[in-house]
Amino acid sequence: MPSSINLKVSDVLYKMSLLGEIEGINPFKVRAYKKASEVIKMLERDISLLSDDEILKINGIGNNMLKHIKDIIRDGTFPEYEKLLRKYPISLLDLFTIPGLGAKRIKILYEKLSIDSKEKLYKAAKNGDLSLIEGFGEKIAKNIIDSIERGITQQKRFLISEAMESAKGLVDYIRSLGYSRVEYAGSLRRGKETIGDIDILVEGNENLSEDIVKYPLIEKVIAKGSTKVSIILKNSIQCDIRIVKPESFGAALCYFTGSKEHNIALRELALKNGFVLNEYGLFKKGKVDKAIAGRSEEEIYKALNLQYIPPELRENQGEIELAMKGRIPKLIELKDIKGDIHCHTNMTDGASSIYEIVEYLSSRYEWFFIGDHSIPLHFVKGLDFRKYLDSRNELLKLREKFRKVDFDRSIELEVLKDGSFAFGEEELGKIALVIAAAHTSAKMKKEELTQRIIKALSNPFCDVFAHLSQRLLFQREELDLDYDLVFQKAKDFNSVFEVNGQPDRLDLKSENIRKVKSLGLKVILSSDAHSLEQFSYIEYALKNARRAGVQKEDVLNTYSYRELNEFFQENRKRRMK
Ligand code: DGT
Ligand code: CA
Numbered sequence: 001m002p003s004s005i006n007l008k009v010s011d012v013l014y015k016m017s018l019l020g021e022i023e024g025i026n027p028f029k030v031r032a033y034k035k036a037s038e039v040i041k042m043l044e045r046d047i048s049l050l051s052d053d054e055i056l057k058i059n060g061i062g063n064n065m066l067k068h069i070k071d072i073i074r075d076g077t078f079p080e081y082e083k084l085l086r087k088y089p090i091s092l093l094d095l096f097t098i099p100g101l102g103a104k105r106i107k108i109l110y111e112k113l114s115i116d117s118k119e120k121l122y123k124a125a126k127n128g129d130l131s132l133i134e135g136f137g138e139k140i141a142k143n144i145i146d147s148i149e150r151g152i153t154q155q156k157r158f159l160i161s162e163a164m165e166s167a168k169g170l171v172d173y174i175r176s177l178g179y180s181r182v183e184y185a186g187s188l189r190r191g192k193e194t195i196g197d198i199d200i201l202v203e204g205n206e207n208l209s210e211d212i213v214k215y216p217l218i219e220k221v222i223a224k225g226s227t228k229v230s231i232i233l234k235n236s237i238q239c240d241i242r243i244v245k246p247e248s249f250g251a252a253l254c255y256f257t258g259s260k261e262h263n264i265a266l267r268e269l270a271l272k273n274g275f276v277l278n279e280y281g282l283f284k285k286g287k288v289d290k291a292i293a294g295r296s297e298e299e300i301y302k303a304l305n306l307q308y309i310p311p312e313l314r315e316n317q318g319e320i321e322l323a324m325k326g327r328i329p330k331l332i333e334l335k336d337i338k339g340d341i342h343c344h345t346n347m348t349d350g351a352s353s354i355y356e357i358v359e360y361l362s363s364r365y366e367w368f369f370i371g372d373h374s375i376p377l378h379f380v381k382g383l384d385f386r387k388y389l390d391s392r393n394e395l396l397k398l399r400e401k402f403r404k405v406d407f408d409r410s411i412e413l414e415v416l417k418d419g420s421f422a423f424g425e426e427e428l429g430k431i432a433l434v435i436a437a438a439h440t441s442a443k444m445k446k447e448e449l450t451q452r453i454i455k456a457l458s459n460p461f462c463d464v465f466a467h468l469s470q471r472l473l474f475q476r477e478e479l480d481l482d483y484d485l486v487f488q489k490a491k492d493f494n495s496v497f498e499v500n501g502q503p504d505r506l507d508l509k510s511e512n513i514r515k516v517k518s519l520g521l522k523v524i525l526s527s528d529a530h531s532l533e534q535f536s537y538i539e540y541a542l543k544n545a546r547r548a549g550v551q552k553e554d555v556l557n558t559y560s561y562r563e564l565n566e567f568f569q570e571n572r573k574r575r576m577k
């Protein structure tokens, strides 16, 4: 059971992240506060009872964070937080709930017009005062008035990792009660970027609802009937659990997996063919007492003369037409993935040593690359070339001990402002795998930024380009780039884009993966793990790729180690010509 002290610590760290954003502190720090807040909220044990070492083992918590946490446990606050509280009123944070307002705008509103509450904001928008500030057009003012009048706040959504971890806990609990057929449905099963609420289906009977509400992580029970239980978990995620009979399990799974738009299209198709389709089954029109399909989803699609449609494609974006023609692509699967390329060790901002990572991955993959940030990212201790080489040698020594698996050292190499790399050509030639990435691009104009990225892509040693858009879900918009131009140029260089599996990145997003695939370019999936548990984040990259219709042959993680290295060497040679 999460203790109230955990919620208190989590709350202070969350508020610190928002105030930090307003203040404009280093985005890595903002992210660290947010992440720490999230994991502590989910923690089952009372954090005030843990030793320092135990706290440091929690994902995403380093020494600085540990100090803040201990301060909060003792004093309810910590010095850096107090400093910002003296500068900004806490009521400012209410403005984050208004759609369209982020940290930058909130800061401007406060500094230029002393707006620190919804009431003052509403008045200013009504009076037309907002138009005095550059960047606040009529549209924003109207949005603000609208949303405050109608009491609309940003509908809270969750990162897929947060929802998935909660859902797994609940599913394990239901299984422990003796129910064996338990499935995720809704957006979680479709692998959407963010999740509104968790949907779970259980084959069971009415006794189940009595047992479910005894789950210790429940904050509040909203509804409890014989076929549906709705609860809110301690971390404020809502969860709808439906209790279904075996003969309708497939129909219910199909219905509650959605999307709503897919359901509607499917139902219309059924009607056209003389059927009725609902969450209980597929019926001949006029004969609703006996279903002709319903036990499994496969049965239903088959009876409608459709190929089976994987959940990730059920968005009514042409998948039904493809299924009619038998042209649903065979999507890449987890078992096709032979390795990962991008992670971080404790030399920079990761939690584990090179040795720990090799040991961990050697039983999971055929091959892998262990990376780290490069200079000039000092605040995450980015490596210079010397440190890269030394740590590479350290890593290669382990080949002797771990013979069954192939591995080498990659680097997440910083793209400088002018599009050149932090290392020179001669150095680059000695790097096993260059993952180019930009982390600092504030204030560049669209055109300039686009040219910078294109220049980086044109570098012969740009093996992979990481998290192109730099978006952070719920935190930072994607870069304002001419994406189509970037992708078109990328075709000339045969560039490889990363699909980053960090749940707040998911970058490239699936629309862009589709574009890249249609140009015949390959992608590579990565976990960008900062701790051992995060290596599983590659599954979120996979879901994102599947939603884009990506197949095995589009993805370099499915190559053998030799094929992969040949591919990159070939690319380097070709670009040098
Ligand atoms: P979310 O929770 O916002 O991330 O997205 P979903 O897709 O999980 O939506 P949710 O939880 O409201 O409903 C779960 C599924 O139930 C949805 O994907 C399709 C089905 N469903 C819900 N409402 C309707 C409806 O009005 N019509 C139809 N045909 N299906 C619906
Ligand atoms: Ca849902």
Ligand code: CA
Binding pocket: 186, 197, 198, 199, 240
């Ligand atoms: Ca739902």
